[in-house]
Amino acid sequence: MSHVWCHGPSCHTYSTQDRVRGSKGSKVLRTRKIKINNNGWPSGFYQYFCSNSCYNNFADKHAEQIIRIAPRHEPLETPIEDPKKETHESRYGGYSYTHTVIKKIDNDSNVG
Numbered sequence: 001m002s003h004v005w006c007h008g009p010s011c012h013t014y015s016t017q018d019r020v021r022g023s024k025g026s027k028v029l030r031t032r033k034i035k036i037n038n039n040g041w042p043s044g045f046y047q048y049f050c051s052n053s054c055y056n057n058f059a060d061k062h063a064e065q066i067i068r069i070a071p072r073h074e075p076l077e078t079p080i081e082d083p084k085k086e087t088h089e090s091r092y093g094g095y096s097y098t099h100t101v102i103k104k105i106d107n108d109s110n111v112g
């Protein structure tokens with residue numbers, strides 16, 4: 001078991017009971033500690049952030065630096081078949097609805 005302090009820049013400002021630390025007369029709200037167990041859980045960004053809010057705050061604050069890791073100058077494309085319109089009867093009758101079917105062409109070259 002190891003631990004990591006949440007990387008959310010505002011984690012220590014949220015008023016929740018579990019963040020209260022310190023002795024009477026000198027209480028603080030403290031950044032949450034994330035416990036990582038021996039199986040490496042939690043994984044992904046949950047190893048570094050206690051919540052989606054903290055992750056989002058970090059991403060907002062450091063967006064420019066994060067984008068520099070993998071900047072995108074061209075759009076990506078996923079090959080598809082020509083879209084088809086399909087009309088369906090509702091299960092209980094009385095009305096029908098139409099939707100457009102978009103099928104991806106199966107290959108592995110569209111990952112990126």
Ligand SMILES: [Zn+2]
Nearest residue numbers: 006011050054
């Ligand atoms: Zn946090």
